[in-house]
Amino acid sequence: MSARGRVAAQEQAHSLLVEGTRVDLILRRSARRSFALQVDHRGARVAVPLRTPLDEIERFIHSHGRWLLDRLQARTAVRAAPAMDIVDGATLPLFGCPLTLRLHPGRSVRWQLDGAREELMLPTAVDTQRALVRALQARALAWYHGRVEECCHRLALPVPPVRLSNARTRWGSCSVRSGIRLHWRLVHLRPALIDYVVAHEVAHLLEMNHSPRFWAVVERLYPGWREARAQLREATATLPVLTCAVGSARGAREH
Known part of the structure; x- marks a missing residue:
């Protein structure tokens, strides 16, 4: 026309x-x-x-x-959650366990253990909030890649590129061309909930839809997906919101 x-x-x-x-x-x-x-x-x-x-x-x-x-609820929760102040001794969840933030003079970021508790040493000589987000993103990407790789092996599929997302409304996405993207803020959740999102996106490598065939693939990878999906909705409102908004980091970097 x-x-x-x-x-x-x-x-x-x-x-x-x-x-x-x-x-x-x-x-x-x-x-x-x-x-x-x-x-x-x-x-x-x-x-x-x-x-x-x-x-x-x-x-x-x-x-x-x-x-x-689900998307409307996630949007409301993100808007309502207060921003977290980055101060010495503050805690936030990392893979469902408490992570303590420690501030120190200098420019380096370091992970360390204090007994059974993990700490993240953040420098005050640089943008502390940005350093925190980048450190969390690096941990997230390494974890996600390993979980995607395991799910792909179970389905006898080649492992696609895995990148981080900073999307407003999706925990993950899957594309034949660009691979799988997973939101970096999932790093705060228990591994079992992250695995549900991973299973969801890997299943899209076989079924690019939400048909019964798709959910059958999810079932193979994650039999308890219904309960995990409900828990994921509840957990959304509990995630910390950092005052630094950093975009997805390429290569370092449920729908």
Whole structure:
């Protein structure tokens, strides 16, 4: 269709009940062929072909209802959580265990053990918050790569590139071209919950959808995925929020 004959996109506010929860979203109709549902800093949005009936749109939204509610809940939790102050003696979770932060003069970052408790030595001569995030990202990437590798071996799949994500609404993503990305903030969670997200993304290497076949692959990798998914939603609100926003680190660097 020529630019002159193309129909302009139409947007309108829409509300519906999803699993008993009222969801407000923006409905966008345009000259597209597929349906798309997303959650970002603006809220929930659904994009559909121009003349799609409303009941068909709502069926599509309900078919992704749990995904939609999870993303909205995660968005609300991140916005509500207070930022953490980086001070000497502060603690935050690392793989579900307490990590103590220690400040020292100088420019080096060091990990050390104090008995059974792990400590992270942060320099005060540089940007302490940035140093903290980068140290956590480095630990996260090493851990994630090992877990992805194990899941791929169990499915007899080649191991894809593994990178970190700083996405607003997803814990992970999978692409045939770019590999698997996992959010660095998962590093705060218990390994069992991280493994669920890893299993979810590795399963997408075989099934790029959320069909019954996909969930069967997840079941093979992580039989307790239903409980883990529920626990992951609850844990979202408990994660520390650092006042330094650092993007994904390439190469050092559930949807």
